[in-house]
Amino acid sequence: MDQRHVQALKQAGMKATPKRLAILDMLDGESSFASPEELWKRLRDRFERLGLPTVYRNLEELAASGVITKVIHPNRQLYYFFCGNREHHHHFVCLNCRKVEDIPSCGIEALEREVSGKTGGKVLSHILQLNGLCGGCLEKGENK
Amino acid sequence: MDQRHVQALKQAGMKATPKRLAILDMLDGESSFASPEELWKRLRDRFERLGLPTVYRNLEELAASGVITKVIHPNRQLYYFFCGNREHHHHFVCLNCRKVEDIPSCGIEALEREVSGKTGGKVLSHILQLNGLCGGCLEKGENK
DNA sequence: ATTCTAAAACGAAATCATTTCCATTTAGGA
DNA sequence: TCCTAAATGGAAATGATTTCGTTTTAGAAT
Numbered sequence A, B: 001m002d003q004r005h006v007q008a009l010k011q012a013g014m015k016a017t018p019k020r021l022a023i024l025d026m027l028d029g030e031s032s033f034a035s036p037e038e039l040w041k042r043l044r045d046r047f048e049r050l051g052l053p054t055v056y057r058n059l060e061e062l063a064a065s066g067v068i069t070k071v072i073h074p075n076r077q078l079y080y081f082f083c084g085n086r087e088h089h090h091h092f093v094c095l096n097c098r099k100v101e102d103i104p105s106c107g108i109e110a111l112e113r114e115v116s117g118k119t120g121g122k123v124l125s126h127i128l129q130l131n132g133l134c135g136g137c138l139e140k141g142e143n144k
Numbered sequence C: 001a002t003t004c005t006a007a008a009a010c011g012a013a014a015t016c017a018t019t020t021c022c023a024t025t026t027a028g029g030a
Numbered sequence D: 001t002c003c004t005a006a007a008t009g010g011a012a013a014t015g016a017t018t019t020c021g022t023t024t025t026a027g028a029a030t
Helices: A003-011 A018-028 A036-046 A052-064 A108-119 A135-139 B003-011 B018-028 B036-046 B052-064 B108-119 B135-140
Strands: A068-072 A078-082 A090-094 A100-103 A122-133 B068-072 B078-082 B090-094 B100-103 B122-133
Touching: A003 A018, A018 A036, A018 A052, A018 A078, A036 A052, A036 A078, A052 A068, A052 A078, A068 A090, A100 B108, A108 A122, A108 B100, A108 B122, A122 B108, B003 B018, B018 B036, B018 B052, B018 B078, B036 B052, B036 B078, B052 B068, B052 B078, B068 B090, B108 B122
Parallel strands: A090 A122, B090 B122
Antiparallel strands: A068 A078, A090 A100, A122 B122, B068 B078, B090 B100
């Protein structure tokens, strides 16, 4: 039982249930970037009973309280991952192994200036995600 | 019948059917940014019979051949819009009136350098969308 | 103008990710 | 140990999107 995760849940005002911790462990470990169904399939063996709605619910709650991060993939499915970085940043996702790297700067300030100069508008939110192949997968030639 | 649109369809190797043209007209006019269902509802009156699957199919085909552009909204629904700009660029979408502005630069080159320097990885694609309020809506105080 | 054929459209039904509902179980403070 | 709000199960609902087999149509060829 990873105390860091218990701690994170406490801070978020959520009970540290075994299933929640298992989900966090999964996201903080091997399955760093996964869809609700993928996580469910991988966790089913560990629990006699584990409903898919529970996984959805927990992922959504964890994302809402900022413990994990949610992204919308181009295929329109939801994916979640654990990310301890509390600063504003974005992510580079390896299309092969799904490893996620933080991208601290996003140059959004320049774009905001461009928008306000061009249309007088105001940027309230933005979506930025980089997809590609990480160094490891490039070396191995794994271009799945 | 807008000849520009007929032309665009021809170039894409698609037949210029009345329904397709109506969809394009809609996207190039009043409903510049709309979901499949919204377009369907607005076009139903003009045609005795118009199936929702037809709207979906056409939007997908038009997007595939680059005549229109598809984006995933934060609410996870699909939206499409007409965009004549053939250069690489991104979009600023007004959350109130849904007007779409092109953002020619996206600063992706700097981020690509960052990724390759940090992890040795390679960026293959990226998603960037700015959401906010356009100048007009800001003035009118329409912060729906 | 008529014929012909591949492309387009129909609409009902299927699909499939996600959510809801409500009865049951459980974490963790009292 | 008890208690209560929070968490979970599982079946069923939801709702966007797609599939299927059939019918219609655009537009090239005659």
